[in-house]
Amino acid sequence: MTTKATSIDIAYRAGVSQSTVSRALRNSPLVNEETRLRVQAIAKELNYKVDKNASNLRTQSSLTLALLLCEDPTNDDSLINPFFLSMLGSITRATAQQGYDLLVSFQQLSSDWHADYEDSNKADGIILLGYGDYMDYEEKLNKLAAQNTHLVIWGPAQHKSSVLSIGCDNRQGGVLATEHLLAKGRRHIAFLGDASSHSPEFQARYLGHQQALKAAGVPLQKGLQVDAISTESSGFEAASQLLAQKRPFDAIFAASDLIAIGAMRALKEQGIKVPEDVAIVGYDDIPVASFANPPLTTIKQNTKLAGEILVESLLKQIKGQEVSNQLIPTSLIERESCGKKL
Amino acid sequence: MTTKATSIDIAYRAGVSQSTVSRALRNSPLVNEETRLRVQAIAKELNYKVDKNASNLRTQSSLTLALLLCEDPTNDDSLINPFFLSMLGSITRATAQQGYDLLVSFQQLSSDWHADYEDSNKADGIILLGYGDYMDYEEKLNKLAAQNTHLVIWGPAQHKSSVLSIGCDNRQGGVLATEHLLAKGRRHIAFLGDASSHSPEFQARYLGHQQALKAAGVPLQKGLQVDAISTESSGFEAASQLLAQKRPFDAIFAASDLIAIGAMRALKEQGIKVPEDVAIVGYDDIPVASFANPPLTTIKQNTKLAGEILVESLLKQIKGQEVSNQLIPTSLIERESCGKKL
DNA sequence: CTGAAAGCGCTTACAG
DNA sequence: CTGAAAGCGCTTACAG
Structure with a gap:
C-alpha cells in the first residue's frame, strides 16, 4: 500500500x-x-x-448534505440542547440511509454561514436547525431561497417566508398537554415559557393551551403565564416568580422539559408536592424526563420521524420534485407527574 | 443567480x-x-x-475530517449515549476551529467502515468513537494503521495496538471516586460495572478503585462487585442483585452515571436512603447527573479538552508530525449523593 | 460491448 | 507580476 x-x-x-x-x-x-x-x-x-472529488467534480453533485446547527450565542458552554442532539442522531441516520454523507457544522447565528456549503459544492443541500427566534435571520433565509439554494429548516412554517419548513405541530402538542391536565381534574393551569412571537414554538404551544382551555369552557388566567427560556435555571426562576404571585394554581404546563425540571425543583424547595398539589407536563421528552422525580409526563416530538422527513424533503427538493411544508404530530407520554394513570 | x-x-x-x-x-x-x-x-x-471538489482534486487534500460513531448494535433505538453526544459537540467545534469540515457517520461495528472515507478522498483523516469492547475490531484497526490511514481512536491505549489513542485516565478517575467515598468515612464500597477485559474502560476504573482501597489499607471485597453495562436498567438490575446478596455495604461506585441512576432507583424502591445509608458516586457527568435526586457526585471527563486533543493529534498525524497516545485527567464533581461537603 | 477523447474547475510549476 | 498549459481522477457522449 x-x-x-x-x-x-x-x-x-x-x-x-x-x-x-x-x-x-x-x-x-x-x-x-x-x-x-x-x-x-x-x-x-x-x-x-x-475518488469522490473527481467524480463529484465531473458529475457536479456531491451526495453530501450539510447540517447547520445554529446555536444560541448566549449559551457558549459546550452544552448542546439535548433535543437537538437527538435530532442530530436521527438526521445522521436518515442521511446515511439515503446514501448521502453528512457534513455537520455549528454556527453562530451571527456568522456568515449563508450558503458557504452549497456554494462551494461541498453539499447538495442544507438542513438548518436553529433556536427559537427565527425572525433574526428570516431575511437571510429568504435571500437564500431566492438564490435557489436547496434548503430546509426545522421549525414552524413562517407566514411570509418561502423557505421549506418541517416542524412539529406545537399547537397540537399544547392542546394535548392541557387536555391531559384538564382530564386530571386540574382547572388552574399555569404556563411557563415565553409566549411572544420571538419564540414561535413556545407561542404555538401556548396557543394550543388556550385552545384546549376554551374547548373545555375553562377561563384562561393570563396571570398564570410566566416567561422562561429553555433552561433548568430559567424554569426554576419562572416557577419561583409564579409562586411569589400567590395566585393559586394546581397544574403547570412547561414549554420544555428543562423548564419543567427547574420548576419541579422550585416547587420541592417550597414543600409543594408533585403531583398531589401541582401536576406538571413538560415538552420534548428529553432523556432526563424519565429520570426526573417524579418521572415527567411530557409531549414527545418524534425526532426519528422528523429527521427522516427533513432529509427526504430536502432530497426531493434537490431532485426538483414538489415539496411542501409539513407538520409532524406529537404525542403525550404519560408518566407520574400528573398523578395516577386514568 | x-x-x-x-x-x-x-x-x-x-x-x-x-x-x-x-x-x-x-x-x-x-x-x-x-x-x-x-x-x-x-x-x-x-x-x-x-469549488471544493476541483480544488481538493487538484491538491489531493480535503480539509475534512470524518467522525465515525460506532454504536452498540444492541441499542438500535435512536438513543445515543449522552457522553458521546457531548464528545460529538466538542469535536465539531474543535474541527471547525482548525478550519476543517466534519463528516459525521454512525456505523455498526460490524459494517465495513474501514477507510471508506479516507480511501475515497472524502476526508484526510478519521476519528473513531466506539463503545467498550475494542477487542472486536482491534484487528481491523491494526490493518488500517498498517495501511497508513490517518486515524485516531477515543479510548484507552491498547498494549499491542499501534493505533493512536486518546482517552481519559480511567484508573485515575477510579482512584478519585473511591478516595472520595473513603474520605466520607465509607468502608464497604460496592462497584457496579463489568470489570472484565471486554470493557477496558470499566476495568480500569475498577483497578483505580482497588488501588485507592489498597492505599488506604481497606480490604477489597470482591463480592461487592456486580457486572453492569452502561444503561439505567442494567444499573437497576445490578443494584437489586447487590441488595439480594445481603452483604452489607455503605457506598456504591458506579462505573457510569446511567448505572448510578438505575442503582439509585433500586435503592429508593427498597427504602434505602442516599446518601444517609448508602453514598454513591457515578462516572461521566452527563447532564442527567445534576438533575438526579439527590444530585449525583460523579467523575467528570473533560469532553471539551478531549475533543480538542483528538482533533489536534489527528491533524498532527496528517501533517507527518510526531504524535503519541494521551491520557486526559479526570476530576470529581461533588454534589449531594455522598452527603454534606467536607 | 469497448475505447479514445473531452471536460468538470481548480492549482501550480514553467516561462516570460 | 502575469499568462499559457498541464493535470488531479473521474464520467459520459461519441464513434465504432
Whole structure:
C-alpha cells in the first residue's frame, strides 16, 4: 500500500480501458458481465475506492448534505440542547440511509454561514436547525431561497417566508398537554415559557393551551403565564416568580422539559408536592424526563420521524420534485407527574 | 443567480487570466495588490466560492475530517449515549476551529467502515468513537494503521495496538471516586460495572478503585462487585442483585452515571436512603447527573479538552508530525449523593 | 460491448 | 507580476 490506486491502475491490470473500468464499477449494463466481474475483483484486491472529488467534480453533485446547527450565542458552554442532539442522531441516520454523507457544522447565528456549503459544492443541500427566534435571520433565509439554494429548516412554517419548513405541530402538542391536565381534574393551569412571537414554538404551544382551555369552557388566567427560556435555571426562576404571585394554581404546563425540571425543583424547595398539589407536563421528552422525580409526563416530538422527513424533503427538493411544508404530530407520554394513570 | 460563477467568469470580468484569479483569491504574494483587490471585489459581487471538489482534486487534500460513531448494535433505538453526544459537540467545534469540515457517520461495528472515507478522498483523516469492547475490531484497526490511514481512536491505549489513542485516565478517575467515598468515612464500597477485559474502560476504573482501597489499607471485597453495562436498567438490575446478596455495604461506585441512576432507583424502591445509608458516586457527568435526586457526585471527563486533543493529534498525524497516545485527567464533581461537603 | 477523447474547475510549476 | 498549459481522477457522449 504505497500510493492510492486509480482507475487507470485497474485498467492496466485488467487489460481494458479506463472507461470500461469506470463503467464496470458503476455496474453499467453496457459492460460485459465477465469483464465487470474481473474489474470488480481487481478493484477489491487493490482496495480501490472511487475518488469522490473527481467524480463529484465531473458529475457536479456531491451526495453530501450539510447540517447547520445554529446555536444560541448566549449559551457558549459546550452544552448542546439535548433535543437537538437527538435530532442530530436521527438526521445522521436518515442521511446515511439515503446514501448521502453528512457534513455537520455549528454556527453562530451571527456568522456568515449563508450558503458557504452549497456554494462551494461541498453539499447538495442544507438542513438548518436553529433556536427559537427565527425572525433574526428570516431575511437571510429568504435571500437564500431566492438564490435557489436547496434548503430546509426545522421549525414552524413562517407566514411570509418561502423557505421549506418541517416542524412539529406545537399547537397540537399544547392542546394535548392541557387536555391531559384538564382530564386530571386540574382547572388552574399555569404556563411557563415565553409566549411572544420571538419564540414561535413556545407561542404555538401556548396557543394550543388556550385552545384546549376554551374547548373545555375553562377561563384562561393570563396571570398564570410566566416567561422562561429553555433552561433548568430559567424554569426554576419562572416557577419561583409564579409562586411569589400567590395566585393559586394546581397544574403547570412547561414549554420544555428543562423548564419543567427547574420548576419541579422550585416547587420541592417550597414543600409543594408533585403531583398531589401541582401536576406538571413538560415538552420534548428529553432523556432526563424519565429520570426526573417524579418521572415527567411530557409531549414527545418524534425526532426519528422528523429527521427522516427533513432529509427526504430536502432530497426531493434537490431532485426538483414538489415539496411542501409539513407538520409532524406529537404525542403525550404519560408518566407520574400528573398523578395516577386514568 | 442563474448558474454558478467560476474563476473563468471572474477572469473575464477582471480582464486577467484565470491563473491570476486563482492566485488573487488565495492571497498569493505574487499578485499585484491592485489586481488582487479588483479580483476579490468581483468575486464577492458574483457570490463566487471556490469549488471544493476541483480544488481538493487538484491538491489531493480535503480539509475534512470524518467522525465515525460506532454504536452498540444492541441499542438500535435512536438513543445515543449522552457522553458521546457531548464528545460529538466538542469535536465539531474543535474541527471547525482548525478550519476543517466534519463528516459525521454512525456505523455498526460490524459494517465495513474501514477507510471508506479516507480511501475515497472524502476526508484526510478519521476519528473513531466506539463503545467498550475494542477487542472486536482491534484487528481491523491494526490493518488500517498498517495501511497508513490517518486515524485516531477515543479510548484507552491498547498494549499491542499501534493505533493512536486518546482517552481519559480511567484508573485515575477510579482512584478519585473511591478516595472520595473513603474520605466520607465509607468502608464497604460496592462497584457496579463489568470489570472484565471486554470493557477496558470499566476495568480500569475498577483497578483505580482497588488501588485507592489498597492505599488506604481497606480490604477489597470482591463480592461487592456486580457486572453492569452502561444503561439505567442494567444499573437497576445490578443494584437489586447487590441488595439480594445481603452483604452489607455503605457506598456504591458506579462505573457510569446511567448505572448510578438505575442503582439509585433500586435503592429508593427498597427504602434505602442516599446518601444517609448508602453514598454513591457515578462516572461521566452527563447532564442527567445534576438533575438526579439527590444530585449525583460523579467523575467528570473533560469532553471539551478531549475533543480538542483528538482533533489536534489527528491533524498532527496528517501533517507527518510526531504524535503519541494521551491520557486526559479526570476530576470529581461533588454534589449531594455522598452527603454534606467536607 | 469497448475505447479514445473531452471536460468538470481548480492549482501550480514553467516561462516570460 | 502575469499568462499559457498541464493535470488531479473521474464520467459520459461519441464513434465504432
